[in-house]
Amino acid sequence: MSPPVYSRYRTAFVEALAQSLGVPASEIDSQVKPADPAHGDLSFPTFPLAKAQKKAPPAIAAALAQGVKVPGLEIVAAGPYVNAKFSPMPFTAEVIDAARSQGVRYGGSDVGAGKTVVMDYSSPNIAKPIAFHHIRSTVIGHAVANLHRALGYRVEGINYLGDWGKQFGLVAVGFQEYGEADKRQDMAHLVQVYVKANKRAEQEPAFDERARDFFRRMEAGDAEALTLWKEFRETSVRDFERIYARLGVKFEHMEGESFYQGKMEPVIEEISRAVGVKESQGATIVDLAYEENEPPVLLKKNDGSTLYATRDLAAAIDRHERFHFDKSLYVVATDQALHFRQLFRVLKAMGRSFVDRMVHVNFGRVHGMSTRQGNVVLLTDVLDEARARARTIVDKNIEEGKIQTDDPEKLAEQIGLGAIFFGDLKNRRGTDYTFDWDDVLNLTGHTGAYLQYAHARACNILRKGGGAPASYDATLLTLPEEQAVLRAIARLPVVVQEAAEQQEPSFVARWLLDLAAAFSSYYTAGNQDRNKRVVLEGHDALKAARLALTDATRAALAAGLTLLGIATPENM
Known part of the structure; x- marks a missing residue:
């Protein structure tokens, strides 16, 4: 794919300036900016050259403008600036022909050809509805994925479902108490069950402990617990896919935290060897130098169950081994900034150099979308409205x-x-x-x-x-x-x-x-x-x-x- 029209002229302008000044093009590239439309299309300031050349910037600009020639550009000095304006021809025809010939692919290029970007976005929790607050991760992630595809990258989009953890235990024991057997595959019913179970767990420690115990059974591989988990997970995924189809959002992979069940002990062992771990109130934490009041990175709770951070560490290593990514992007709210700082810090301490290619693509909150009762606003309800x-x-x-x-x-x-x-x-x-x-x-x-x-x-x-x-x-x-x-x-x-x-x-x-x-x-x-x-x-x-x-x-x-x-x- 040939370079875009704008970029081609800009590159020619930069190279002509560099040649005239006797410096590498890379040295001045960042200084060439879009010009004030009244003065042209591209602009180069000469202020940084005044000391070395012992001349006033306007004099430097005048000399450069006179000596620099680029086909298709009208180059003039305006005070201390060297401005370039696209000549009507062939610029006009080139722009029109490029847009018309490329159609919906216009704007793309092949700069990412041969490179892979892994994207983690949307990521709702199973047995819960997709709420309106999921919209930011979903649409931002979808757009960023599209941008990379347009540039020729291979995109591996992952919808990293929250399908493992104590919250599933709440759904399971909640269903035992409040569920209707003939509605096991009804997403709306599962949501009602979860809301009741969550509220009860906040008020009754014994009920909360039942949920924790169910999750421990899942991690231990209990067949009955895993069968129920799988059934509820499939119900959630079917509902999610219906909503994503409506949004026009597609993922290359629909994976969850459960994908790493059974794969975390080797990661914990590696951390123990490379970084160190220690016990804290019965829990296993990464032995790092923490700042005052900074919560530690927990790998295991005092009951032996794993945590979100443990699974994210396993996921990061696995994704690099599977995809050999050039970038790994996590489209997750700014609220999780500490989590990602710690995640990257642990990987760095482990000697995993690919961490330098991992980025937390953070985003802010949406205000103004709530109910008087404070209930979750469902995304489907917003789309319908x-x-x-x-x-x-x-x-x-x-x-x-x-x-x-x-x-x-x-x-x-x-x-x-x-x-x-x-x-x-x-x-x-x-x-x-x-x-x-x-x-x-x-x-x-x-x-x-x-x-x-x-x-x-x-x-x-x-x-x-x-x-x-x-x-x-x-x-x-x-x-x-x-x-x-x-x-x-x-x-x-x-x-x-x-x-x-x-x-x-x-x-x-x-x-x-x-x-x-x-x-x-x-x-x-x-x-x-x-x-x-x-x-x-x-x-x-x-x-x-x-x-x-x-x-x-x-x-x-x-x-x-x-x-x-x-x-x-x-x-x-």
């Missing part, structure tokens, strides 16, 4: 002639899911955000619906214009509005790479908003000036060029939305 609210908006806009669709229910589902996904992904993942229905479903705000409408608008313009042209004259696209759209389209490949490197899908979300805004300014400019209309009848060559640009916009919007897991309706 999103669809119902979107259907109301769709029906209203159909009546007013603002939306056209043959399947309003399908469109409502697409808008509803898009609202949930984009409402999350437009935020920097490390920050908290407040969920608000009016905000996420606004057709004119910074929302998924607004972007879906922009894509559908592009499709509609193409239909009115007779379809995307096979050939066009790129030299005719000289309007400032057209050039703004082109520059936005050209940035996607760079944005995708930066978003993957920083595990930050919000970069793509913000880019989508920028492109949609530039496109909106472009097609509405024709309302004030007839000559700026995209479908300009009586001017076939100009009409074809503008339709080609519209087609490139459609492709770029579809590519960006698809990376985020959002549907791209063609009628809206």
Whole structure:
């Protein structure tokens, strides 16, 4: 795959500057930034050169601008900066052709070819429902996985289920007390049982001990306990898969903590040899130098049962042995930061060098989604409400002639899911955000619906214009509005790479908003000036060029939305 247009010009600019200065390109690469649009596309500051050259920065910039020549770039000095602007040609044709030819794959590259990234995300607990708070790990993980796939990485996505531990003991003994035999495969019933059992365990130590004892039987390999565990696990997984199918989220592996049952003793023995362990109140802990008030890393409780940390250590080693990963990403809430710091610290102390390729992709909390009773908000309930609210908006806009669709229910589902996904992904993942229905479903705000409408608008313009042209004259696209759209389209490949490197899908979300805004300014400019209309009848060559640009916009919007897991309706 050839380098993206934007990157190719930027690289040529960096290399020309480096050659003129007599330094390696790597020495100045980080200093070349996007320019203020009023002054160009790329900018290089000369302040750092003033001391060595004993010249004023503006004088250095003037000399560089005069001496540096790059085909396809207009290079000028602006005070202490050397600015480069993409020449209309061949830049215009290159951007349009790249987006149209690559379609939904536009923005991708092969920089990750031959490399593997392992991703741990979503990870609900069995015998519990997928709650709304699982949405962040699920959609962020899905988007980060898509970004890596777009760059050519082999992605091994793992839904690491919480299917082992005392909480299952609560479900089991709770079912003995409150369960109905004919509802053993009813997920909703299992949830009711768990809620009752958990509440009782908080009030009755003896009941809590029964749950612990059941889990000890599981770890000891008790056949009856494991049979019940397997049945309840399968019930949960079936329910999970139904929800994931609705979200359009797929995993390469659906594994749980139980995968490492029987594989933890060798890990504990290795830690004992390489790092050291000691007893603390009957529990086995890793013998590290802990900070004041820092809880120790527990490997075994005083009753001999293993813990989450033990299984995570076994999982990390196993994943490296299975996949030989170049990256291992854990998309888990910021609340678990200490756990991952300790996990990585223990692996480092064990001499496991692959720990340097492991990253905790943390994220903040969602506020504003709760019930008066404080109960868990089910994800399915939120998705259903999103669809119902979107259907109301769709029906209203159909009546007013603002939306056209043959399947309003399908469109409502697409808008509803898009609202949930984009409402999350437009935020920097490390920050908290407040969920608000009016905000996420606004057709004119910074929302998924607004972007879906922009894509559908592009499709509609193409239909009115007779379809995307096979050939066009790129030299005719000289309007400032057209050039703004082109520059936005050209940035996607760079944005995708930066978003993957920083595990930050919000970069793509913000880019989508920028492109949609530039496109909106472009097609509405024709309302004030007839000559700026995209479908300009009586001017076939100009009409074809503008339709080609519209087609490139459609492709770029579809590519960006698809990376985020959002549907791209063609009628809206």
